[in-house]
Amino acid sequence: MKLNLAILSLALCAPAVMSAQDSLAVSNGEYPNTYTSGSANVSRFTQDSKRFNDWSVSFGAGVPLMQSADLTSIKNGNGKNLFGYSAYVSIDKAITHAFGINLQYDRGETRQGWFNTKDPAPANASVYQQVGARTQYDAISILGDINFSNLMRRVDNKSPYRWALHGYAGIGTIGYRAYQKDEFGQRLTTEVELFKTQSFFGQAGAGLKYKINNRIDLEGRVMYVVTTDDQFDGGGAAYSDINKREDQVSDNFFNATLGLSFKLGKHDSHLMWHDPLQEIYYKLDVLAEKNQDIEVCKSGDADNDGVCDDWDRQLDTPAGARVDGSGVALDVDMDGVIDLYDKCVTVPGPVENNGCPLAGATNSGTVTEAETKLDGIEFDLNSDRILPSNTPILNNAVNYINSSTGAYTVVGTTDTRGSESYNQTLSEKRANSVKDYLVKNGVESTKLDALGKGKRDLKYPECDPATKCPEWKNRANRRVYFEAK
The missing domain is CATH 2.40.160.20 (Porin)
Structure with missing residues (x-):
């Protein structure tokens, strides 16, 4: 039986092998062809060559x-x-x-x-x-x-x-x-x-x-x-x-x-x-003896950010701004205000407030321990995968919930993009993903419920489908948080 299967496999592979070896058959005489690396240094072998x-x-x-x-x-x-x-x-x-x-x-x-x-x-x-x-x-x-x-x-x-x-x-x-x-x-x-x-x-x-x-x-x-x-x-x-x-x-x-x-x-x-x-x-000897001057930054560096214009994606970077390898000014909190002008570099905020949060956009009063331990779990677009950056927050949540006597509802939300039904399903997956992680790491399952609210519960409600929000707000809306029962 094994021999018959081997013969059958060989018979099925033979046409492909023959075609792969016969480069002229697939290229109609043109080089390079489908089965080559694309090198232009390919020519027919003749007596003259x-x-x-x-x-x-x-x-x-x-x-x-x-x-x-x-x-x-x-x-x-x-x-x-x-x-x-x-x-x-x-x-x-x-x-x-x-x-x-x-x-x-x-x-x-x-x-x-x-x-x-x-x-x-x-x-x-x-x-x-x-x-x-x-x-x-x-x-x-x-x-x-x-x-x-x-x-x-x-x-x-x-x-x-x-x-x-x-x-x-x-x-x-x-x-x-x-x-x-x-x-x-x-x-x-x-x-x-x-x-x-x-x-x-x-x-x-x-x-x-x-x-x-x-x-x-x-x-x-x-x-x-x-x-x-x-x-x-x-x-x-x-x-x-x-x-x-x-x-x-x-x-x-x-x-x-x-x-x-x-x-x-x-x-x-x-x-x-x-x-x-x-x-x-x-x-090798020819290359070793060949002196070739290598011209660095042939097109110059117009904005003087240390990135050559040949591969600079932002040619008008402001003087003094830190940039990444492609010459784009850094914006650590992704709020649309580059770090050079951002008064709150690590906290997202609108452009009109120099990158700092507005007073009415955050909870006022004393920050509770629950807000510190159980908030800040965000997700990538169209994903319910727990990001590595969420792990410290979830580990803190495990310790906090185990030390408390109350029960909690794990609430999943999305941003405003996508249909109502799709976002509802995605939010439920996010909530259950976090719940499963907590239970797997020692939280009693009786202390937790999972609930998906889709795009009905926005951290930044001004981001409706007709409004183009900055990405940091959309990311903040794609979250999981906890409600005490």
Whole structure:
């Protein structure tokens, strides 16, 4: 069941993924498109936009040595070492700065056994299985090429480099003719043609390249070739006496070569010699050496409030007024009178009274403890969420109500904006929100009731729907207060 769901999810996502990858499909050839970051530095990739050469042709020659076989080239002190010859040519394509693919053709001859087949055979060579052999081979293979020097290059290596370590591995087809010689002469023992079922082989190894110039590389390479064939060494049939001497089922050999690579293309540099970090270092050096005068407040500061006119939202701030980061004069109590001219900076009041409350707008007489402990709970527009600024007031209310013997009604109100029914519901939510907070923090629920009065009970009744009141009055009307029962 899980597998079916996974397959279904993949099928549903496939169209979106394909569309996201195909930027031309969604942009009709225009850049940037829906799926890009919006950068204007986007262009089609064409042959003309390439910056590096990525093709090369390589040639080389060397010496193959049979190592894992019934007849070997390395005698380990018993007889002499026998050296064959080999050559290769390859067409190389760089995919990235660290990986490429090579199509390679190899041709060579290995020599193995107790003597060189060019020399006379010793007497009784067949009796003592001291025969000589040689194998002429042709091979075609596809090799993966990993540039380890670029792949593992240190971030802090800022120096240009001329040496590079490469790793190779691949598979292909190999055809060969194996000959054996004893006192009776030389004869063909095994022949395998290219592209036959039994001609599959693999090889892997490493090469060290030296950059002579931008067009030519010198490379020393050592490859290990696995033939997957027990008759490659010329030992004869699979169950001949010579082929029974060792248990291995594949005759393998080393191939050490020295060659040249010629880079093709019109560009100066080849992709396999490109270090992407070098571009970063170059750009950082350019930026470090570039002296650029930064002009601060290009448009000036007309009102001299310390905020540049480029981002000043109030260009005529009075001299001496404190401003916020956008250049707007501060009005702490939000009564419409900036602090510079406000005689009551922390208490809201009308403009005509220099920002101080009017005598008739507040309760006269002695301020009671209940007014101090239970008043001042306000809300944002269209919200019943208890603001963090209300928390100290509500905590004082918890202590006051718990210490008293009376019961209270939590009354919620709104400002004059909005319909009657909407404000009634909102005021009830505000009253219940405060009641729930008090009960949650230790007040007995039997001491509290909640009542919503909508916009019928205004702290500033002059703010009717037809009157545009300052925001501080609207905020004061959006409140919760307590009535003793």
